[in-house]
Amino acid sequence: MADNFNDYFEENTQWVTGNSAAPVVEPPKPPKSRREMRKRRKNRQRKRWLIAVIVIVVLGLVGSGVYFGVRHISAVRAQNEVNARLTEDYEGPGTGQVSFTVESGEDALTIGRKLVKAGVVKSAEAFANVVGANNVNLYPGTFELKKHMSNADAMKILSDTSNAKGFFDVKAGERVSDVIKGAAEMSGIAESDFQSIVDGDGSGILPSEANDKFEGWLEPGQYDIKSKTSAKEILKMMVDRRIAKLDSLGAPTGSEREKILNMASIAEAEVNQKDDYGKVVRVILNRLAKDMTLGMDSTVAYGNNVKSSQITQKMLDDSSNKFNTRIQKGLPPTPISNPGDSAIQAALDPPQGNWLYFVTTDLSSGTTEFTDNADEFDKLVQKYKANNKNAN
Structure with a gap:
């Protein structure tokens, strides 16, 4: 009863201060029962909890709004900074002189950061963006640049191998004789030093499967x-x-x-289009399987140290030339050049086909036609002569 009475008293008592007269009101009606008093008390507690929940929810919404608002502002600001860096550029060709080196394997952004550090371009991101937009390759080497160059001018120099100094370029399809001549010129080391090693057994350099011969074993690249x-x-x-x-x-x-390198080197020398490498390899394999001579002009030319366009009938009839596959059966003694990746991949996985002959019927376009029929081959030869009457 005490708790109930106190609740009733607190609920219905009105305090009067000073000389203020209490308003005249009818006295409150007492609760009819204890059940009604408990109900009133639960309603008050429920209201307090509801108010607390509403306050928490409102505070949460306000906090979330502030948090995501700040994040959005930060993201916009960061994006604006990125956009600004992507367009930063110097105007004009630049001034002064900067010796700049690009290392093998460096990407455009890495090169751009080095350019910024050297004072060549204004933004690494902007430089990389220009390189990507123009879809160009940047080559290793040492280049002569200037301070405060435009991104486009710097890219133009770095994407031209003729501007590179200090890095030597081995090209796919080059012979060892060409490689060592160029390497001697750039390095300042006597060509005879290279030649003596090439003429030796390659001890400490070549793998055993190379059979002491360097041809085919020099990887193209910088x-x-x-x-x-x-x-x-x-x-x-x-x-x-x-x-x-x-x-x-x-x-x-x-x-x-060694066999893969041998076939790849012939394919690279015989045709001009990468899509034909695998077909040439298949011709080689088919001829070997039938115990036919390969009949490749490129091998005859290699054995005489001339280009294919320079071979003569005397060379074709020379049986002493071990690389004369018009006469000698089987693969030549060594590869005839240093083939590139495309030719090697073609030799690793050539397409299926019964081809035994092929003729590049149009030298200007590089069109090569393949057949398994000797009569059709003769027709292709005539087509070649008709299409290339003025060919040197």
Whole structure:
């Protein structure tokens, strides 16, 4: 009863201060029962909880609004900063002179950061954006640039290999004789030093499956040969990179690896279009399976150290030339060049087909036609002569 009475008293008592007269009102009606008093008390508690929940929800909404608002403002500000960096540029060709080196494997953004540090361009992001938009390749080497160049001017210089200094370029399809001549000129090391190693057994440089011959075992690509002090170091660098590339392509080891390089080198020398490499390899395999001579002009030319366009009838009739596959059966003794990735991949997985002959019927377009019929081959030869009457 005490609790009930106190609740009733607090609920219905009115306090009067000073001389204020209490308003005249009818006295409150007492609750009819304890049940009604408990109901009133629960209603008051329910209202307090409802108010507390509403306050919490409102505060949460306000807090969330502030949080996401701040995040949005920060994101907009960051995006504006990125957009600004993507358009930052100097005007004009620049001034002064800067010697700038691009290392092998560096991407446009990495190069851009180095350019910014060297004072060449204004923004690494803007430089990389220009390179990507123009879909160009940046090449390793040392280039002569200027301070405060426009992104486009810097890109133009770095994407032209003729502007590069200090890095030597081994091209796919080049012979060892061409490679060592160029390497000697750029490195300042006597060509005879290279030649003596090439003429030797390749000890400490070549793998055993190369059979002491360097042809085919120099990987195409860019090389910093000025940092090397000997011909052996330079050649070993090229051979090591070739071995690593063959491993990465899944080329078989041992004599099969040498065979792959041999066929790939012939394919690269015989046709001008990458899509035809695999068909040439299939022709080689089909001829070997039928115990036919390969009949490749490119191998005859290699054995005489001339271009295919320079071979003569006397060369074609020379049986002493071990590379004369018009007469000698089987693959030539070694590859006839240093084939690139596309030719090697074609040799690893040539398409299926019964082809035994092929003729590049149009030299200007590089169109090559394949057949398994000797009569059709004769027609292709006549087509070649008709299409290339003025060919040198």
